[in-house]
Amino acid sequence: MADNIIKDSDRAKEHAKHLQDAMKTFFQFEIGFEETLKVSLKDVLEDVDVDAVFVYLYDEPTDSLECVQARVREKGVVAGESRIPITHNADDLISLVFLGKKDYEIWGDGFQVCVALRSEEGNIGVLIADKLTTRTKITLEEKELLTDYAHQFNRGIRYIKIFQANRRKIEMLLALAKISEAMATAMELEPVLAIILKNVVQILGFDRAKLYLIDNENKLLRGRLSADIRSEAVRPIANEQYPLQKGVNRVVDSLLEENPDGSRAESGTKKLLLYVPLAGKKTKIGMLVVDNVFSRQPITDEDIDNLNILANQAAVSIEKTRLYEEVKELSIRDSLTGLYVHGYFLDRLEQEVEKSSHDKGRFSLLIVDIDGFKKYNDRYGHQTGDKILKILSDILKQNIRSFGSKGRPTDAIGRYGGDEFVIMLTSIPREPAQVVAKRLQDVVRHQRVVVDNRETTFTVSIGIALFPEDGADQVSLFKKADEALYWAKQHGKDQICMVKDIGKKG
Missing domain, CATH: 3.30.450.40 (GAF domain)
Incomplete structure (x- = not known):
């Protein structure tokens, strides 16, 4: 007896799984109504030991049941009709089931069964199954299993009809x-x-x-x-x-x-x-x-x-x-100058190195340093020093793109640290970069800084390195530009030095 209980429990679990799979299929609206029924009826055949199963839905214009889908085991006999007229004849068992006068009916020497499909709105159709190939009678258990499927089909068909009516x-x-x-x-x-x-x-x-x-x-x-x-x-x-x-x-x-x-x-x-x-x-x-x-x-x-x-x-x-x-x-912006911070500028530089390496492109890196910046801080105070840093950053922002880069958004300006600024001019080779640097120096020289009602000026030195000639990676390029800047500051300040000119200036 215990074995029978276990078998019944396993059978119930298997049946529940097939029912769940059938309902999941009904909610896959995008695969289409006919395909949905086809897949769901496959679950019926696998779960219920019948040879064939048919779904008939009511067609109001013809007042008949139309076979919309059928599934049959391989090499089985298909005994379904394409259309069944609805009659009120007491001998028409299928019509009686559809009209709600019976919930189900087994006929044909017990080889065929018809179960009603109904929703809250009314009668939908019928689910018919048979065992005409194996010639074994429909059992009450199989009828109950089919009834479970009929209830699920009722819900699924209703949802699909709602979906189709509101598909768009x-x-x-x-x-x-x-x-x-x-x-x-x-x-x-x-x-x-x-x-x-x-x-x-x-x-x-x-x-x-x-x-x-x-x-x-x-x-x-x-x-x-x-x-x-x-x-x-x-x-x-x-x-x-x-x-x-x-x-x-x-x-x-x-x-x-x-x-x-x-x-x-x-x-x-x-x-x-x-x-x-x-x-x-x-x-x-x-x-x-x-x-x-x-x-x-x-x-x-x-x-x-x-x-x-x-x-x-x-x-x-x-x-x-x-x-x-x-x-x-x-x-990514320096709070005082509004320029890129050191770390973000290095990220941009690394990206440009990778891009230019791949495209065989060239670009220039400029390091700009304020000459004698410490004396401004010492003589006038740090507020004046900050003012000069802000003035220079504004000059860079206002002029870099107009000097050779033609407004290219890939150019970048950053504050490298203290009084040093860095500029990346994409697609700008050595000589045009030198022209940009000279024009920047001219603007800076003519800039007046008012301190305690008195005017003062400042200058900048600039070192220039070209990718890939002066450095094929971010580190070596920065090192070469810094060496060029150091040379410029050691030889008179307010100077421009390119890497190729290091050692040539007296």
């Missing part, structure tokens, strides 16, 4: 959830903006999209990126920037409207153009502009709802990445 909305919500996850994992602003624009076109289905962000410091609405259905790439639109004043254009006017959250379809365009503000926690931070100028497909209320959902997620992600970048910027 559910797919959109799933897509928006994935977009939100992608934005949440991106920690830099540009990738977040690219994710937003790509998905507005590719997932939400608009023809074109543009994203603008507010520059509060300069009171401008700046264009950042655009995307459209003609290309997978996003394009910068930095040339589009507008004063935050009413009457400038429709984009700015829509942004400045009193309603902080409302999207607005442009009137007179058959809803082909839509403005959606990006609203942060306290204020608006930008604007999404979308249109369907190519397809001429009117923008629907559902489109507006979906875009508003995405816009809300986008605003949160943009604020988060901006905060992250602000914190990161504080950690």
